Amino acid sequence: MRYQSTLAANTFSGQTIIITGGGSGIGRCTAHELASLGARVILVGRTQSKLDKVAAEIGQDNGLVDSYSLDIRDEEAVSNCVSRLIDNHGVIHGLVNNAGGQFPAKMESISKKGFEAVIANNLTGGFLMSREVFRQSMKKHGGAIVNITADNLNGMPNMGHSGAARAGVENLTKTQAWEWGQYGVRVNAVAPGWVNSSGFDTYDESMKAMILNLKDHVPLKRVATEAEISSVLCFLISQGANYISGQTIRVDGASSLGSSSVVCPLSNKEATNSNSFSGFHRAELPKVFDTTNK
Structure with missing residues (x-):
């Protein structure tokens, strides 16, 4: 089997595209889709073993792939990595700033260290990657960058540090x-809403009940597949989006339109005509949703 993309075959033939956070979740899925469409995919992440696993999958599917272990918060390391990457592969045609992470916490309990760590992961790292790719390649050759934010339109209760960082990413994108x-x-x-990906498995047991009920707060009555996020990322890099720039596309099933479930509660009935798209042939169900062993 191969990835079932909605874009035409060979859309990215001859192009080199970097994906940060490419070792899991949305980054892994996007890497597979881009590779299936002919791109040489460059996986970037902190854990080489995770990158190696995804690279092996793409290789088995006859895709072109390379990987670089890197802490995107390290300015010198980012500059050196981009330089080495260009030496090895030439022009960089696309960059997907997907790397990031956060932990649930109420505003009053977030320490300065914790706040700054999340800002560095979700905002500073993407800025450094974008700046160096622009300086060293895109300023001369052009290209496309897609930054990943989150559903922070109305704030991010219990993740205020992440919401602040993601809002910064959205403004940075415009500039x-x-x-x-x-x-x-x-x-x-x-800006993805809730996505059925491995990220759900990073949270502790106390979050499981909340995760299982997320669909009840989405008008489409379900969470997204990784492929539904990847398809938008790939389109924005493609030539079909050549006159789209400075925009934030919300892929959240309309969940961001509701300011509060108390003000406008959703009904309990099952949704109709809300079908998932999953073109990712290697998609893996997060353990929290796996009922086969319960």
Whole structure:
């Protein structure tokens, strides 16, 4: 089997595209889709073993792939890695700033260290990657950048540090699009809602009940598949999006439209005509949703 993308075969043939956080979740799925469409995918992440696993999968599917272990918060390391990558592969055509992470916490309990760590993961690292890719390749050759944010339209209760960082990413996207557009560089952001990915398994037992009930707070009555996020990322990198820049695309099943479930509660009835798309042939069900062994 191969990835079932909605884009045309060979859409990215001959292109080199970097994906940070490519060792799991949305990054892993996007890497597979891009590779299936002909791109040479460059996986970037902190854990080489995770990158190796995804690289092996893509290789088995006859895709082109390379990987670099890197802490994107380290300015010198980012600059050196991008330089080495260009030496090895030439022009960088696309960058997906997907790496990030957070932990649940109420605002009053977040320490300065914890707050700054989440800002560095979700905002500073993406800025450094974008800046170096622009400086070293895209300023001369053009390209497309997609930054990943989150469903923070109405704040992010219990994850205020992440919400602040993601809001920064959205504003950064607009500034990058304005300043770099004259060089043929497009920059957009994608704001996923809740996604059925391995990220759910990083939370502790106390979060499981909340995760299982997330669908009840989405008008489409379900969470997204990884492929439904990846398809938008890939489109924004493709030529079909050549006049889209500085925008944030929300892929959240309309959940961000409700400011509060108390103000406008959703009904308890099952949704109709809300079908999942899952073109990712290697998709893995998060353990929290696996009922086969319970």
